[in-house]
Amino acid sequence: MxxxxxxxxxxxxxxxxxxxxxxxxxxxxxxxxxxxxxRNHHLFQPLLYQVATAGLSAPSIAAPLRQILRKQQNVTVLMxxxxxxxxxxxxxxxxxxxxxxxxxxxxxxxxxAYFGHDDWARYAPGLKTLDDAFAIRRRVLLAFEHAEREDDPARRQAWLNFVVVGGGATGVELAGTLAEIARHTLPREFRRSDPRAANILLVEAGPRVLPAFAPELSAKAQRQLEKLGVQVRTGTAVTAIGPDSVKFGDETLASRTVLWAAGxxxxxxxxxxxxxxxxxxxxxxxxxxxxxxxxxxxxxxxxxxxxxxxxxxxxxxxxxxxxxxxxxxxxxxxxxRGRAAPGPFRYRDDGTLATIGRMAAVAQFGKVKLSGVLAWWVWLVAHVYFLIGFRNRLVVLLDWAWSYWTYQRHARIVTGSEPADES
Amino acid sequence: MxxxxxxxxxxxxxxxxxxxxxxxxxxxxxxxxxxxxxRNHHLFQPLLYQVATAGLSAPSIAAPLRQILRKQQNVTVLMxxxxxxxxxxxxxxxxxxxxxxxxxxxxxxxxxAYFGHDDWARYAPGLKTLDDAFAIRRRVLLAFEHAEREDDPARRQAWLNFVVVGGGATGVELAGTLAEIARHTLPREFRRSDPRAANILLVEAGPRVLPAFAPELSAKAQRQLEKLGVQVRTGTAVTAIGPDSVKFGDETLASRTVLWAAGxxxxxxxxxxxxxxxxxxxxxxxxxxxxxxxxxxxxxxxxxxxxxxxxxxxxxxxxxxxxxxxxxxxxxxxxxRGRAAPGPFRYRDDGTLATIGRMAAVAQFGKVKLSGVLAWWVWLVAHVYFLIGFRNRLVVLLDWAWSYWTYQRHARIVTGSEPADES
The missing domain is CATH 3.50.50.60 (FAD/NAD(P)-binding domain)
Known part of the structure; x- marks a missing residue:
């Protein structure tokens, strides 16, 4: 000063x-x-979809920037x-x-991004921040609540049709987890509606899911998704999204919950x-x-x-x-320091991972391609390893073990509200 | 149907x-x-102040009502x-x-309740729901951020003056925890301002804090609070609360953060x-x-x-x-079942507990009165015991142990926003 x-x-x-x-x-x-x-925190974005699907608490994947950098005296953090x-x-x-x-x-x-369809943002929230994750969690959990209150079968099904747009890693992870929630977490808890009647659709405009992976891994990922109960539509572009329906290909589906993982x-x-x-x-x-x-x-x-x-x-x-x-x-x-500049930036490919669901993932390390249980373990170890902080690693492992054995998801709370909820 | x-x-x-x-x-x-x-969840309100002060994640103290009651087939839950x-x-x-x-x-x-002063709600949020807790957490964390950006000493101090209104259990717990945050959690993390310059005031209109306890325990609680760095003003009524000041007794204090635990x-x-x-x-x-x-x-x-x-x-x-x-x-x-009605309701006093801070609490079981470390252990065991769910008990214990050793608070994330923040 x-x-x-x-x-x-x-x-x-x-x-x-x-x-x-x-x-x-x-x-x-x-x-x-x-x-x-x-924001005041660093966010471990690869696990953000788990906050959106109630598997992890937000603080487990976010650490205050000041805390991470507190020992580095030459750094000032400004919010x-x-x-x-x-x-x-x-x-x-x-x-x-x-x-x-x-x-x-x-x-x-x-x-x-919504590719020039910014009006879709209202009906199809995306996932980049913790507040996005809370909004998605709220919508998904409330959809099952609405289905429970709805007596008309068609309107009830609209609450149970979930469409995930975009077949990249986030879309695959969201769709796989939604299927698990509908089939395993919720069924015994509703008295009037059956969460197992939920349809989870994953819609991808390109020819295959997980395009960053080798084609055979894309095929395996799609089979694993289908085994979990996800309907996969590749080569299918979404052309309209409204408050209670979504259009893709030749189809119009009544759906109250569209999640955006495309752009x-x-x-x-x-x-x-x-x-x-x-x-x-x-x-x-x-x-x-x-x-x-x-x-x-x-x-x-x-x-x-x-x-x-x-x-x-x-x-x-x-x-x-x-x-x-x-x-x-x-x-x-x-x-x-007055020394020679390093050569141009060279990206070192340490491998790519994507998880699909319980014991299901794909991994690609150069020519080595893994899928299924082994890929899932690699995914798990890598993601826990890169999380910041001992507390978070331990609690995330604990939460995963607990979810694995019980099929429960501990962060199933609806907080906040927005007018769009009532739509 | x-x-x-x-x-x-x-x-x-x-x-x-x-x-x-x-x-x-x-x-x-x-x-x-x-x-x-x-709401879709049961809330363990006795620990809500810890969510408001970033010590616990919300899902650790909230459980979905449907999940708790899922095995009881004669119950239908309606949100x-x-x-x-x-x-x-x-x-x-x-x-x-x-x-x-x-x-x-x-x-x-x-x-x-604000005793006829509903306009105070805007400046002095209360604590009853998870969303209240997030709002308080946001205000408290942002106050230190504002102090860091403020060059004018008087305006900076206004961001570092925290007033908790009401000396019941919630007020005592909030004030004690704020003192710990300011003195132990944050100091090394700011470069321009010193969080230790924070003033934490606990203002109570009645003659003593924790009026539900015996007078000697109130006195001990006050001493423990003062040892933590909280200024306690008993017999002092708050008469005005505005966006940047609060009036109590003969005093007007510049403060940007007033928390309501009074009515x-x-x-x-x-x-x-x-x-x-x-x-x-x-x-x-x-x-x-x-x-x-x-x-x-x-x-x-x-x-x-x-x-x-x-x-x-x-x-x-x-x-x-x-x-x-x-x-x-x-x-x-x-x-x-056609049987005789039971006699009138009789309240069985199982004791009262209030925590003040690290290793500091008061407890009263009939004629037995405890304070300090022993009361704190009783408080801890009782609160973990009554939490719902094995996962939550384990993670809360873990979070407390981690906070105890590191002085860190893992849920220090600012989420959501509201116009009042910018005030």
């Missing part, structure tokens, strides 16, 4: 996987780091929202005032940079992950559009964001 | 301690029981809201339609019965806990005004509500 701090100032926008990896790597008292996030970036003046416009930087790392990620759009902050973006709004960065013409500004994670030497894009997953965050932090450290 | 059910129909309004105790006791296939609650009671026609008006009863148990409890008013459903109420809106029931003139309608829990033989009121605590619920269920069973 008194004297200007002479240390180079690195501003990181976003406390997700990319931003946090960069912050951790910049642990050097000769640097000043400011991490800005509009604030970036509204603009002034590249010429090296300044970020936050909601609460301007913030100057020497180096900037933009790691604000992505949000769900991702980069954070609008990318547009502020005034540089070319790809179709999804991601910044076309240099091979060094910098903004073209601004070697001191980097973009990492889901907001960066990076191509691998074989022409494939770097996927929008946590390990990729972490690698980018670390790479950029190292590049800044080298430059500040 | 097809034939009318010939069994006597008992309707229970409210799934709190009283309503659930009655439902459990009415486990007889010869009876039909309908439990109505506007609905009672809007009126028609005593003459033996019918309850629910939001979604009418419901006829043969016997009615009204157990809709109490809510916080309780019975559920408005009591007024629907058209019978005399006490000053707090509770129903003046007969010695058999029935509504005067309607032997088939009972009121239990916080909504019932019951006097003990020594003239003292039955306290508004969970054990009393449970005893009333069981008593009323037994009375109905006896009557249906």
């Amino acid at each position: 008194s004297q200007p701090d002479p240390r180079p100032h690195i501003v990181i926008l976003g406390g997700g996987f990319g931003g946090m990896a960069a912050a951790h790597r910049l642990d050097d008292p000769a640097l000043r780091v400011t991490l800005v996030d509009r 604030d929202e970036a509204q603009g970036i002034d590249l010429a003046d090296k300044r970020v416009r936050l909601a609460q005032g301007p913030l100057d930087y020497d180096y900037l790392i933009v790691a604000t990620g992505a949000t769900h 991702v759009a980069a954070s609008p902050l990318g547009q502020q940079l005034g540089v070319p973006l790809d179709r999804a709004g991601r910044v076309l960065v240099t091979p060094e992950l910098a903004v073209p013409g601004h070697a001191e500004v980097f973009v990492v994670g889901d907001l960066a559009s990076v191509t691998r030497p074989d022409g494939k894009p770097v996927p929008g997953i946590a390990p990729a964001a972490k690698q980018m965050g670390r790479y950029v932090a190292d590049a800044i450290l080298e430059r500040i | 097809s034939q009318p059910d010939p069994r006597p129909h008992i309707v229970i309004l409210g799934g709190g301690f009283g309503g659930m105790a009655a439902a459990h006791r009415l486990d007889d296939p010869a009876l039909r029981v309908t439990l109505v609650d506007r 609905d809201e009672a809007q009126g009671i028609d005593l003459a026609d033996k019918r309850v008006r629910l939001a979604q339609g009418p419901l006829d009863y043969d016997y009615l148990i009204v157990a809709t409890g109490a809510t916080h 309780v008013a019975a559920s408005p459903l009591g007024q629907q019965l058209g019978v005399p109420l006490d000053r707090a809106g509770r129903v003046l029931v007969t010695p058999e806990l029935a509504v005067p003139g309607h032997a088939e309608v009972f009121v239990v829990g916080d909504l019932a005004s019951v006097t003990r033989p020594d003239g003292k009121p039955v306290p508004g605590i969970a054990p009393a509500a449970k005893q009333m619920g069981r008593y009323v269920a037994d009375a109905i069973l006896e009557r249906i």
Whole structure:
């Protein structure tokens, strides 16, 4: 506050996987780091679908940014929202005032997108934040309550038809878990309606589910989903979503619960940079992950559009964001220390995992492809391992063991309300 | 739905301690029981302050009503809201339609009251539901964030002045926990402001805190609070609460965070019965806990005004509500079976407990009075024992052990938003 701090100032926008990896790597008292996030917590997004489906408590997959970084004295955390970036003046416009930087790392990620159908957002919520997860949990749990109160068979079935749009990892995980809830968790608890009458549909416009995996794993994932009771419709685009129905292919289905797991759009902050973006709004960065013409500004994670030497894009997953965050932090450290810049960013594929349900998952490590029970164990160990904090690892394992044996889901509480609920 | 059910129909309004105790006791296939609650979960209210202060996850203290009652086949759970009671026609008006009863148990409890100052609700939230707890957690956590952003010392201190109104159990628990958060959980995590500069004030209009306890325990509780860093003002009434200040006694304190733990008013459903109420809106029931003139309608829990033989009121605590619920269920069973009615309700005092903070509590069992570490252990064992579900007991114990050793609070997440936050 008194004297200007002479240390180079690195501003990181976003406390997700990319931003946090960069912050951790910049642990050097000769640097000043400011991490800005509009939320107070880092979110372990790969398990967010479990909060949305009442399997985990929110605090088990979220940790306060301040707590994670409390020992790293060169980092200041600001809970604030970036509204603009002034590249010429090296300044970020936050909601609460301007913030100057020497180096900037933009790691604000992505949000769900409706491909020009923003009116669908009301009826088909997406899943990116804890509040999104609570909204989905509320809708799903209340749908079964409405079905219990409804005497008209057709209207009751509309409450029991669940449509998940998008066959990527999130869509597959949501659909698989919904099927388990309807078939195993709820049946004995309702007296008038039968939760087992629920239809869970997974609708994917492309030719197969989990397109990031090898085709044989997609086929296995689809079979595992069908075994759990999910109806899978591939090659089927959704063309309309309303308050009580959804249209896909030639079909119109009465459904009160549509969940959106189809589209991702980069954070609008990318547009502020005034540089070319790809179709999804991601910044076309240099091979060094910098903004073209601004070697001191980097973009990492889901907001960066990076191509691998074989022409494939770097996927929008946590390990990729972490690698980018670390790479950029190292590049800044080298430059500040006057050393040669590292070569271009290279994505190391550590494998891809997706879970489908109880003892069902797929995994791909280079040429090694796993499915079923073994893939599920790999998924479980990896996800517990990467969770932040001993308490969370232990409680999540405990919650999973408890759910596994009892088929119960401990976070089945309806909280909050919104007008859309009553629709 | 097809034939009318010939069994006597008992309707229970409210799934709190009283309503659930009655439902459990009415486990007889010869009876039909309908439990109505506007929420889908039973809430273990004695630990709600720990959700509000980020120590526990909401699902650890809430269990779905359907899940608790799933094995009791004669019970139907309805998620609905009672809007009126028609005593003459033996019918309850629910939001979604009418419901006829043969016997009615009204157990809709109490809510916080502002003694004619309803405008204070905006600035001083109370604590009765999970959503209340989230709102308080959000305000408390954001207050420290605002303090960190504020350069003006006076305005910063206003964010660090916390006023808890009401020296009953909830007020004492909130104030003690806030002091611990400010002094132990947060200090290393802020770079500009010092959370230890927080003032925690507990303001009580009566002559002592914890008036339900013996005077010497009140004195001990006050000393334990002061040791934790709480300023206790007894004999001091709050006279005004605004967006950034609170008036009590001769003092006006700049404070952005006022929490209301002072007043309780019975559920408005009591007024629907058209019978005399006490000053707090509770129903003046007969010695058999029935509504005067309607032997088939009972009121239990916080909504019932019951006097003990020594003239003292039955306290508004969970054990009393449970005893009333069981008593009323037994009375109905006896009557249906054509047996003599039991004598008037008698409250059995199993003791009273209140916790103040780490290793600090008071307990009173008849003439036995405990305080300090021993009372704290009794409090801990009792609260874990009465929690519903093995998973919750285990995880709550684990969370407490973790908090105890690390001073961390795992549920420190800000979720949701409301205009009042920005005030």
